[in-house]
Amino acid sequence: MADDSRSTDSSAIGSYAAIGDSFTEGVGDPGPDGTYVGWADRFAVLLADELPEAEHDDFRYANLAVRGRLLDQIVAEQVPRAKELAPDLVTFCAGGNDIIRPGTDPDDVAERFERAVADLSSAVGTVMVTTGFDTRDVILLKHLRGKIATFNGHVRAIADRYGCPVLDLWSLRSVQDRRAWDDDRLHLSPEGHTRVALRAAQVLGMRVPADPEQPWPPQPFRGTLEVRKDDIHWAREYLVPWIGRRLRGESSGDHVEAKRPDLLPL
Numbered sequence: 723m724a725d726d727s728r729s730t731d732s733s734a735i736g737s738y739a740a741i742g743d744s745f746t747e748g749v750g751d752p753g754p755d756g757t758y759v760g761w762a763d764r765f766a767v768l769l770a771d772e773l774p775e776a777e778h779d780d781f782r783y784a785n786l787a788v789r790g791r792l793l794d795q796i797v798a799e800q801v802p803r804a805k806e807l808a809p810d811l812v813t814f815c816a817g818g819n820d821i822i823r824p825g826t827d828p829d830d831v832a833e834r835f836e837r838a839v840a841d842l843s844s845a846v847g848t849v850m851v852t853t854g855f856d857t858r859d860v861i862l863l864k865h866l867r868g869k870i871a872t873f874n875g876h877v878r879a880i881a882d883r884y885g886c887p888v889l890d891l892w893s894l895r896s897v898q899d900r901r902a903w904d905d906d907r908l909h910l911s912p913e914g915h916t917r918v919a920l921r922a923a924q925v926l927g928m929r930v931p932a933d934p935e936q937p938w939p940p941q942p943f944r945g946t947l948e949v950r951k952d953d954i955h956w957a958r959e960y961l962v963p964w965i966g967r968r969l970r971g972e973s974s975g976d977h978v979e980a981k982r983p984d985l986l987p988l
Contacts, residue, residue, distance in 0.1 A: 735769050735847075735926075737782040737809035737985050741800045742852075744789035744974065746815050747981065750909030757981055761910070762787070762813060764919035769811070770988055772928060782985035784809070790975030793817045793831060797838045800980070805845040807985050812842055813889070813922070815852035821869050828869050832876030836883075843884045850925065851881050852889040859898060860907065862961070887925045894921055896935045906960040 740746045740762035748760015762785055770781035784807055786800040796816045804812050816838070820831045842849045854870040857863035863870075874892055881888045894917065896902060902914030910918065920934035967974065 735810045736773065736777065736780060737807075738766055738769055738811045738813075739784040739804045739807050739809045739846075739985065740766075740787055740813045740815075741796060741804055742787040742813070742815035743791045743796070743819055744787075744909060745818065746787035746813065747785065747789050748787075748915060749789050750904035750906070751912045751915040759912070759915065760785075761915040761918035761922065764916055765813070765922045766988060768919060768923045768928065768930065779987060781988060782809070783982065783988055784980075784985045785982040786980045787815075788975045788978050788980055790819065790973035790978075791816075793820050793834055793838070797834070797841075801838055801842060803980075803983065804842060808846055809985060810847040811850065812846045812848070813850045813852065814839065814842060815889075817873060818854055821854065821873050822863060822866055826869075828873040828876065832873055832880070835877065836880045839880055839884050839886065843886070848887065849884065850887045850889055850922070851877055853877050853892050855891045855894075855897065859900075862908065889918070889922050889925055891918065891921075894918065894934060896938070899938050901938055901941075905956070907956060908960075 742762075746760065746762050748758030748763060751759045751761075753759045763783075766781075766783040766785075770778055770783075773781055784804075786803055788799075791799070793816045817831045817835050820826050821828060839849055839851065853874040857867050857870060871892070878888060880886070891897070896917050897910070897914050902911055902917065903909070904911050904914075916932075917934040920930045920932060923930045924934070
């Protein structure tokens with residue numbers, strides 16, 4: 723596990739805003755009321771628990787992320803709001819939807835990413851940046867592994883230049899397990915989101931209630947026929963609609979708004 727902790731004092735974080743796309747919105751981790759929870763919401767709880775008991779109820783959290791958003795949309799819609807809120811901590815996860823699009827240049831995406839980090843860093847306490855996942859086992863994205871690795875290298879260099887903590891998802895080995903992913907194979911499962919939240923807390927030097935790299939329990943053997951049936955079901959239920967939206971120029975985030983646009987108590 724890479725050590726990306728910085729000198730940030732987590733006990734001094736009284737407010738937090740999350741910026742990003744479906745990953746940060748929490749898609750794949752539905753709550754009891756039908757809205758998504760996700761790693762950022764879970765991370766916010768861990769941050770609030772770091773505060774002294776008398777200050778716990780004063781913690782404030784906003785989640786500005788919206789599924790399907792590209793980097794420029796995030797910069798236009800979410801970064802100004804985060805600057806206006808001026809929280810102690812912002813997590814900035816963006817560029818992934820750009821990288822997976824055909825013909826995009828990770829160097830160009832990184833340049834725009836850096837401008838946003840510079841802008842945020844001038845207005846908020848700490849900006850935590852996030853790398854992309856290792857997609858070696860993701861059917862739709864495994865061929866993009868080189869582009870993602872190139873972008874990740876840029877993210878780390880940007881983090882060094884601006885003193886940002888890095889939530890390194892590439893090195894989080896536990897999310898290579900299929901059980902860390904939702905049925906659509908593109909978004910994390912509730913357990914996957916939980917492990918990312920724990921890792922984010924570790925990045926800030928916090929003690930966490932569980933190890934994000936804790937081994938998964940053994941799985942029963944699954945035969946070739948059973949695996950093939952699952953693949954056919956996935957293609958019909960998820961892959962075909964995903965391709966259809968791309969061909970129609972639609973986004974899963976059309977008509978979706980941020981779930982927590984203000985800094986509110988948990």
